[in-house]
Amino acid sequence: MPGVPVVRILVKGAGVAGLTAAWELCRRGASVTVIDTRDRVGGAASWFAGGMLAPWCEAETAGQGVVDFGGTAPQWWSEALPGHVSTNGTLVVARVRDRAELGHFAGRSSGHQRIDATSIARLEPDLAERFADGLYFPDEAHLDPRAAMQELQRQLTDAGCIFHLGSIVPPEDNYDRIVDCTGLNCSHTDLRGVRGEMLLLRVDGLILSRPVRLLHPRIPVYVVPRGNGLFMIGATMIESASAGPATARSVMELLNAAYALHPAFGEAVIEEIGVGVRPAFPDNFPRVTRNGETISINGFYRHGFLLAPAMAARAAGLALTGRAA
Known part of the structure; x- marks a missing residue:
């Protein structure tokens, strides 16, 4: 004016x-x-960061506020950055011995579909016959x-x-x-610091179309595809403000979890090991x-x-x- x-x-x-x-x-x-x-x-x-726009998954531990404020994030990012957002949803799986974790996750989250092995194979062919059932969150996205x-x-x-x-x-x-x-x-x-550690791995011949979360009672992990054989592996949440180098234990845990998702990660090339300290209120x-x-x-x-x-x-x-x- x-x-x-x-x-x-x-x-x-x-x-x-x-x-x-x-x-x-x-x-x-x-x-x-x-x-x-x-x-x-x-x-x-x-x-x-992992770049997951996953309010319904995150509500499993963070509560309804994340859905209320984050539910429009996929649309916001898609409008702000056309072509930069993948809207293929999120897949959550667990090994047979950890299937109880899947039930707990389903009970504490919303916006998902319970799917069987056939549906998992249709969504992610490279995970065919590796998991008996899972949860699919179709409205989530990543970048x-x-x-x-x-x-x-x-x-x-x-x-x-x-x-x-x-x-x-x-x-x-x-x-x-x-x-x-x-x-x-x-x-x-x-404010306090919450330390997060991540890996960038390059894997030949493995294709995932969406973030995949592998549930585990102690070390849940997420695997986010970045294209061209590159995958981000993360999940650590350590109550520390130290931004020093990643610990050997965290790297081994992330690698073991990635291998549990698919054995191709056993032959991965480690492109990067990173540490970020996130600010958090109580x-x-x-x-x-x-x-x-x-x-x-x-x-x-x-x-x-x-x-x-x-x-x-x-x-x-x-x-x-x-x-x-």
Whole structure:
């Protein structure tokens, strides 16, 4: 509208929280600058994320709030990044000796279909005859987090958003609002670190079309296909703020679980071993808060890509209208 001043906003942090917040702010007409101490987008924990948009699966341990706020995430990402989201759902399986885990998972989640071995083989031919039954969540999706964040950066740059990466101090301080998405580096005193470790494995000849979760009473694991024979293996949740190298025990547990899903992982090439520390509040649910002219988005725990769109919309509303969207 002519004569209406443009709101100038500084977004601190270029992980998934900062990038989705910048996207929502730009969409509403704000002038946005993004800074991050790293020389690339992706932050810390976001760079090592699985990229699963799986609210009904995650509700098994996280509760209904994840479904309420994350249920629209597949649509948000599909609209923001056309062609970057796979909407093939999620498959959950368990070995015969762990089939009780499948029943427990089904009882604590929703949005699934109970399927038999024939249906598993139809969904994932390379898992044929390996599992007697499973759960299929048809409305879930996944994406490649790194590619998604890089595409968001490209779109934001095209829209006029300014990036200062590898920078500690913004080039100027004349901003109307600040949106703080700096995770454990922010001023919240009740945040804790939850360490997650992941592997990127390259496997010749194995094809999966969707994330597959293998249930186990002690070491549940998820396997996310990234295309061209690349798979992300993850699941560790260690109560620690240490971002040091991955432990041998975690790597062995992830490799053993992947091998239990399919023996082809025994011949895999390890492309990368990564560690990310996720910020989490005591209830493991994110918060959008305001203190003066600073809005904070934090505490995503293991649900960054799933819950970031909803939290970004709330933060944009607070920044521009004073009301959460």
